Amino acid sequence: MDRTADTxxxxxxxxxxxxxxxxxxxxxMAGERILAxxxxxxxxxxxxxxxxxxxxxxxxxxxxxxxTHLHLQDSGADRALFADLEGARTVEELQQRLAxxxxxxxxxWIRGVGWYSGVFGEHNLSRHVLDKVSxxxxxxxxxxxGHSAALNSRGLEMLGLGAQSPDPENGYFVREKDGSLQGxxxxxxxxxxxxxxxxxxxxxxxxxxxxxxxLCNRHGITGVLDALVAERHMxxxxxx
Numbered sequence: 250m251d252r253t254a255d256t257x258x259x260x261x262x263x264x265x266x267x268x269x270x271x272x273x274x275x276x277x278m279a280g281e282r283i284l285a286x287x288x289x290x291x292x293x294x295x296x297x298x299x300x301x302x303x304x305x306x307x308x309x310x311x312x313x314x315x316x317t318h319l320h321l322q323d324s325g326a327d328r329a330l331f332a333d334l335e336g337a338r339t340v341e342e343l344q345q346r347l348a349x350x351x352x353x354x355x356x357x358w359i360r361g362v363g364w365y366s367g368v369f370g371e372h373n374l375s376r377h378v379l380d381k382v383s384x385x386x387x388x389x390x391x392x393x394x395g396h397s398a399a400l401n402s403r404g405l406e407m408l409g410l411g412a413q414s415p416d417p418e419n420g421y422f423v424r425e426k427d428g429s430l431q432g433x434x435x436x437x438x439x440x441x442x443x444x445x446x447x448x449x450x451x452x453x454x455x456x457x458x459x460x461x462x463x464l465c466n467r468h469g470i471t472g473v474l475d476a477l478v479a480e481r482h483m484x485x486x487x488x489x
C-alpha cells in the first residue's frame with residue numbers, strides 16, 4: 250500500500266473506534282482512505298510534498314455517522330418547501346409561522362411540518378385554530394411524530410371531507426360532539442389526505458434532497474439509507 254498521504258489532520262481529539270487505541274492526535278489520508286493515526290510528528294512524516302494540512306485546533310474528530318433509517322427525499326422536501334413548525338410552543342407562534350410561510354410561498358395550499366404533538370393536540374389544535382390563519386386557502390400541517398396532522402375548514406372542504414366521511418382503514422378523523430370533523434387526522438388517514446392533495450414535482454423533490462443533504466453534511470452524517478424508496482424516489486435520485 251502507498252503510505253504517502255495527501256491530507257493530514259493534526260492537533261485533534263480523534264476517536265478511532267479501536268478499543269486498543271481509542272484516541273489519537275493526528276491522522277493521515279490518501280484520497281478517501283485513512284492510512285494511519287498517531288502523533289503529529291508521525292503523520293507529518295507520511296505527508297507528500299504539498300499535502301493539505303488541517304489543524305483541528307483540539308476539536309473532536311469522529312468517523313462519519315451513518316443513518317440507516319432516514320426519509321431523506323420526503324422529509325427533505327417537506328423541510329425545504331413548507332413552514333417549519335418544529336420550534337413552535339404556543340398556538341399563536343404556530344399560527345404566525347404558517348401565516349409567514351403563506352405570504353412567502355404562493356402555492357395553492359399552505360403547508361407546515363414538524364409541529365410537536367407533546368404540545369399540540371385535540372385540546373388546543375383544530376380546524377378553527379387554522380382558520381384564523383386562512384379561511385380561503387387550504388391548510389395542511391404534519392406533526393413531527395409522523396402519526397398526526399391537521400387541516401383547516403377549507404382543506405377539509407376541498408378534499409370532500411365532512412360529517413358523513415368514513416374513517417379509512419387504520420386511521421381516523423377526529424370529530425366534534427355533533428359528528429362534524431374537528432380538523433385533526435391520525436395514522437393512515439394522513440396518507441388518505443396526502444394522496445388527494447396536489448403532488449410535488451420531481452424538481453421540488455430534488456430540491457428537498459439537496460436541502461436534506463446539506464443538513465446531513467452540517468451534522469456529520471456522511472451516509473444514509475432512505476427507508477422508503479418507490480418509483481418516484483428512484484426517478485428523482487437518478488435525476489440527481
